[in-house]
Amino acid sequence: MTKTTDQTDRAGIHAVAGIFTKLNWAFREQPTSDYGIDAQAEKISRDNTASGKLIALQIKSGASYFRKRGNDFVFYGEERHREYWANHSLPVFLILHNPETGLTLWQRIERHLIEEGTGGRWAIAIPADQTLDAEHEHFIHAGVASDLASQKRFRLALDLPLIQEFAEHEIGFMAIEDWVNKTLNYRGTSIVFGEDPDGEVGMEVQAWMPGYSIDYYMAVFFPWLEWKLYQYISEEEGAYEVAMHVLQVSLSDVGAAMLSLEDYYKAELPPFKPEREIMQIRDDRDEDDFYGS
Incomplete structure (x- = not known):
C-alpha cells in the first residue's frame, strides 16, 4: 500500500527522533510551528541533564527529496523560510530521510552555502557522505551555542503557536x-x-x-x-x-x-498628532525669540 504524505512525514520524524536519542540528544517535535521548524534537539550532558546546546531541525522525509547533483544531493527551498533560517540566532539543520533505504543526511543552513535562484527560490548542496550518525555527530555538536537566555527566547518563539492553542x-x-x-x-x-x-x-x-x-x-x-x-x-x-x-x-x-x-x-503605533499646547507655544514665539535676538 502506498504511504500518504502524512505517513511519510511521520515516519521521517520518528526515524530522526530515534537517531538523535541514540546519540544522546533530547528530541522534541514542533507540531505547530509557523517557521518551517519541525523539531528541536538538545545535547544531553554526561550527567544526563540538558546541556542548553539546542538546535532546530527541518525534516524532509521521502525519496523524492534526494535529488542527485553530481556525487551529492541538492535541496530546493522556499523563499519564506530562507531568511528566517539563515538569520536565526541559533543553528538550523536540514535533515533528509529516505524511509525506503533508511539513509539520513544533514546540512546546516548557512548563508554562504545557499545558492540563490530566480523568483526567490534557493538551493543548498548536501554531501552524500554527510550522514546523521555517531561518526558525524561531533560536527553538529561543535557549532552549537550554549547561551541559556538565547535558548529560552528561541524555545518560546518556536512554541508560540502551541501556547496560543493552549490559551484557547x-x-x-x-x-x-x-x-x-x-x-x-x-x-x-x-x-x-x-x-x-x-x-x-x-x-x-x-x-x-x-x-x-x-x-x-x-x-x-x-x-x-x-x-x-x-x-x-x-x-x-x-x-x-x-x-x-x-x-x-x-x-x-x-x-x-x-x-x-x-x-x-x-500592534501598530498610534497616529502622530502634535499636542495642541506645544503647537500654541510655537505659534506665539516671535522672530526674535526664534533667532535668539
Whole structure:
C-alpha cells in the first residue's frame, strides 16, 4: 500500500527522533510551528541533564527529496523560510530521510552555502557522505551555542503557536510515557484539551529525553505551563515497561506574558498628532525669540 504524505512525514520524524536519542540528544517535535521548524534537539550532558546546546531541525522525509547533483544531493527551498533560517540566532539543520533505504543526511543552513535562484527560490548542496550518525555527530555538536537566555527566547518563539492553542482552553491534560527500564525514559506525549482527561486526543508530541523526574521534563520542554499530577499509572498497572504521568495543565504566567508580547509586537503605533499646547507655544514665539535676538 502506498504511504500518504502524512505517513511519510511521520515516519521521517520518528526515524530522526530515534537517531538523535541514540546519540544522546533530547528530541522534541514542533507540531505547530509557523517557521518551517519541525523539531528541536538538545545535547544531553554526561550527567544526563540538558546541556542548553539546542538546535532546530527541518525534516524532509521521502525519496523524492534526494535529488542527485553530481556525487551529492541538492535541496530546493522556499523563499519564506530562507531568511528566517539563515538569520536565526541559533543553528538550523536540514535533515533528509529516505524511509525506503533508511539513509539520513544533514546540512546546516548557512548563508554562504545557499545558492540563490530566480523568483526567490534557493538551493543548498548536501554531501552524500554527510550522514546523521555517531561518526558525524561531533560536527553538529561543535557549532552549537550554549547561551541559556538565547535558548529560552528561541524555545518560546518556536512554541508560540502551541501556547496560543493552549490559551484557547482553560485547562487540558497531558499523558507522558515513562519507559522505566530505558535510559531515554520520557518519550511520547499526548494532549487532550478540555476538562475530560479521557477525551479525544487533540495533539501528540514526540518529546524524548532522559530525565530524573517529571518536574525536570516539564521545565525543559514546557516551561510555559502550570501543571499538577492528576494520575500516575505505574508500569505494573499499564503497558509493560511503560508508566504514564497524567498531568492537568494550564497556561502559566510565562505563557501569558509571551502572548502579551506577541500582541505588542503586532500592534501598530498610534497616529502622530502634535499636542495642541506645544503647537500654541510655537505659534506665539516671535522672530526674535526664534533667532535668539
